[in-house]
Amino acid sequence: MTTPAPPLAAASSPEPKRRLSPFEARLLQRATRADVAYCVAILSLAALALWSGNAAARSLSPEGAQKTSALLDELELPRALPNAALSRNDGVVTRLWDATTESRTLLTFYAPWCAPCQEELPVLINGTREKPAQLVVVVGADEDPAEVKRQLGNLGLSNLRYHVDTTRAVQSGGRVSALPTTFLLGRRGRVHERVVGYSGYRLHTLVWKATQEMSQPYANVE
Numbered sequence: 001m002t003t004p005a006p007p008l009a010a011a012s013s014p015e016p017k018r019r020l021s022p023f024e025a026r027l028l029q030r031a032t033r034a035d036v037a038y039c040v041a042i043l044s045l046a047a048l049a050l051w052s053g054n055a056a057a058r059s060l061s062p063e064g065a066q067k068t069s070a071l072l073d074e075l076e077l078p079r080a081l082p083n084a085a086l087s088r089n090d091g092v093v094t095r096l097w098d099a100t101t102e103s104r105t106l107l108t109f110y111a112p113w114c115a116p117c118q119e120e121l122p123v124l125i126n127g128t129r130e131k132p133a134q135l136v137v138v139v140g141a142d143e144d145p146a147e148v149k150r151q152l153g154n155l156g157l158s159n160l161r162y163h164v165d166t167t168r169a170v171q172s173g174g175r176v177s178a179l180p181t182t183f184l185l186g187r188r189g190r191v192h193e194r195v196v197g198y199s200g201y202r203l204h205t206l207v208w209k210a211t212q213e214m215s216q217p218y219a220n221v222e
Helices: 022-058 064-074 115-127 145-154 169-173 200-211
Strands: 087-088 094-097 105-110 133-140 164-166 181-185 192-198
Touching: 064 200, 105 200, 115 133, 115 200, 133 169, 164 169, 164 200, 181 200
Parallel strands: 105 133, 133 164
Antiparallel strands: 087 094, 087 164, 105 181, 181 192
16 A cells, blocks of 8 residues: 655745834944944054054154253243342352353353252363353352352362352243253343253253354354
């Protein structure tokens, strides 16, 4: 007896695709836009991190440090130093503008306890050796004259003439907040440049600008 074959299963027809409702379509569109915005944000952060790294590398390099230091100096640079009274270490009382009559004068603030000052002052002395009047050394009113004399003697500068800022007007007018601070001045106390702290490169550049030949005038020094 022959067993009847099982009925053939009907071929399954593909289910019709369901169309998204307007609400679902809006959700999908929003999700797509959010993904794009997220990717853009990630790429932007990566680019910012790369730029910050390069900027930090430049800042940590000697060239970057010099540029940053110069920029900070210029932000606080006064137009001129006041014509304040100064007491010379030999007892003579004078005024700043009378002590800086050269067309180019270096004025430096010195203290015996300031270690970088001990490095800087001999450089300034040597750089202005041919014309000593181009260097004016100023000491704060609070410094002990005996200690100043002792430390200058240690540097081999026992005969150096310096001025005491008795009223602190020069310090205040020059916005001096750290030592050493050295100015390049024109006549009547006009400030052209300032170096804060000890930087051999910047200091030698400042000395060169102050002492170069008059046939090669430094712009706007007069």
